[in-house]
Amino acid sequence: MQNVTDRIRNPFGMRPDCPSFVPGYGDANADFHVVGDRPGVHGGTAAGVPFTGEPWSPAFLSALSAAGLIAGVADGVDPDGVAREGDPIETDRTFFSYLHTCASEGPPDEDSYADMERFFDAELRAIAAHVLLPVGARATEHVLETHTARAWKTEIDMDALHGEELLGAGWLVVPIRDPADWTAGDPDRLVASLRELRSTDFRRESDLGRFVAGSETYLVR
Numbered sequence: 001m002q003n004v005t006d007r008i009r010n011p012f013g014m015r016p017d018c019p020s021f022v023p024g025y026g027d028a029n030a031d032f033h034v035v036g037d038r039p040g041v042h043g044g045t046a047a048g049v050p051f052t053g054e055p056w057s058p059a060f061l062s063a064l065s066a067a068g069l070i071a072g073v074a075d076g077v078d079p080d081g082v083a084r085e086g087d088p089i090e091t092d093r094t095f096f097s098y099l100h101t102c103a104s105e106g107p108p109d110e111d112s113y114a115d116m117e118r119f120f121d122a123e124l125r126a127i128a129a130h131v132l133l134p135v136g137a138r139a140t141e142h143v144l145e146t147h148t149a150r151a152w153k154t155e156i157d158m159d160a161l162h163g164e165e166l167l168g169a170g171w172l173v174v175p176i177r178d179p180a181d182w183t184a185g186d187p188d189r190l191v192a193s194l195r196e197l198r199s200t201d202f203r204r205e206s207d208l209g210r211f212v213a214g215s216e217t218y219l220v221r
Contacts (some may be wrong), residue, residue, distance in 0.1 A: 014119050018102035023050045024123050026095035032069050033129035035139045038100040045103045049088045050096040060179040063187040067194035069094045093125050132171045136178035163193035
């Protein structure tokens with residue numbers, strides 16, 4: 001399925017009931033969906049783009065660029081050494097969003113997270129990426145509990161899970177340690193893992209075209 005939209009900022013027009021929020025951002029036909037916690041943890045309020053504006057943002061986005069998930073960042077330097085203008089992140093088959101998009105002064109309670117889940121879930125299923133990359137413990141726990149059958153046998157140890165491939169229910173899941181907690185080897189470990197993943201057939205699609213009239217392929221997950 002292809003989403004017919006070229007909008008990269010909030011492509012599906014999500015409007016949560018809060019004064020300020022950081023909507024989803026990126027390629028609506030993404031192969032990779034990077035899932036964060038909320039603006040108060042993972043930034044983005046200034047630019048309205050997830051994972052921007054934090055002290056660790058350049059290192060995090062540079063790792064994604066080196067892994068081939070994004071083409072460049074405006075507040076840093078792209079792989080060619082040229083600062084890009086326009087949108088803060090130039091994406092290509094990658095989408096970014098949060099479990100809780102509202103930008104609040106304090107941490108939301110569990111009821112608020114539960115209420116905001118409908119927006120995240122609708123966007124996740126509309127994007128239908130092949131690989132989910134939850135960032136940090138909360139996003140990883142949510143993705144494992146909601147979109148895999150592994151939660152009961154997987155300890156949320158982000159040091160151990162960082163960059164590891166986990167099979168989900170229709171998705172591959174690659175957890176990422178919270179970039180605020182990265183140590184020296186974490187960027188290289190993530191880049192190496194994602195480069196190896198991208199060299200494989202990670203899409204997990206089947207061609208059912210033989211069952212329908214005509215010669216065109218009909219790929220389903």
